[in-house]
Amino acid sequence: SQTIHQWPATLVQPVGSPLSLECTVEGTSNPNLYWYRQAAGRGLQLLFYSVGIGQISSEVPQNLSASRPQDRQFILSSKKLLLSDSGFYLCAWTGLARSTDTQYFGPGTRLTVL
Amino acid sequence: QKEVEQNSGPLSVPEGAIASLNCTYSDRGSQSFFWYRQYSGKSPELIMSIYSNGDKEDGRFTAQLNKASQYVSLLIRDSQPSDSATYLCALRMDSSYKLIFGSGTRLLVRP
Numbered sequence: 001s002q003t004i005h006q007w008p009a010t011l012v013q014p015v016g017s018p019l020s021l022e023c024t025v026e027g028t029s030n031p032n033l034y035w036y037r038q039a040a041g042r043g044l045q046l047l048f049y050s051v052g053i054g055q056i057s058s059e060v061p062q063n064l065s066a067s068r069p070q071d072r073q074f075i076l077s078s079k080k081l082l083l084s085d086s087g088f089y090l091c092a093w094t095g096l097a098r099s100t101d102t103q104y105f106g107p108g109t110r111l112t113v114l
Numbered sequence: 115q116k117e118v119e120q121n122s123g124p125l126s127v128p129e130g131a132i133a134s135l136n137c138t139y140s141d142r143g144s145q146s147f148f149w150y151r152q153y154s155g156k157s158p159e160l161i162m163s164i165y166s167n168g169d170k171e172d173g174r175f176t177a178q179l180n181k182a183s184q185y186v187s188l189l190i191r192d193s194q195p196s197d198s199a200t201y202l203c204a205l206r207m208d209s210s211y212k213l214i215f216g217s218g219t220r221l222l223v224r225p
Contacts, residue, residue, distance in 0.1 A: 032211050043217035044158075044202070051211060059212075090157055094211075101146055101206055103213050105157040 002027035006091050006106040013113055019078040021109050023091030031093040033074040038088040086113045120203050120216035128224050133190040135219050137203030146206040147186045153199045193223045
């Protein structure tokens, strides 16, 4: 069965510090991978998605970036965090075929920028 | 106009009642529809997916899809306090890798 991991689970960072969040998927190959952010009491905002190694599509222009160095690894980064970057960061994966197009979410990383 | 609309709630129902959650969408090219449940502080978990017009039942949950009227709904029978959560409606349009999510409806089941 497929499993998706995220770490760290929680993070408190000062404004202006760098960020690196990691997501890995087990039990599947060549998944589509997604990064979402959910601000407190708000809906899901799609940040990036990737359909393959090195292929990143950005949905929202901001100070965040994403990379996919391996097939089942997706990394979200920032060089300098802003207060507005606080939120719940969720990684998700999905298969390629219609029968597997359900998105499954990881446990999330709660980021607080102070 | 938002692509996926949900009433934010809260929708309050007594224990044992039927909870009815609704979602409307604007794009007729939408192909796949999903309901997720999200407990406070947790990540969304899939309840059901539905692809064809009509009803799809899974235990206490029934998803209903009407593509002509552009709505999808989720019925929860015999609601339990443990069903209290935010329910997210999502859809995937044809030829898209992305899901579009509604902002969610908060359900409160009163004991």
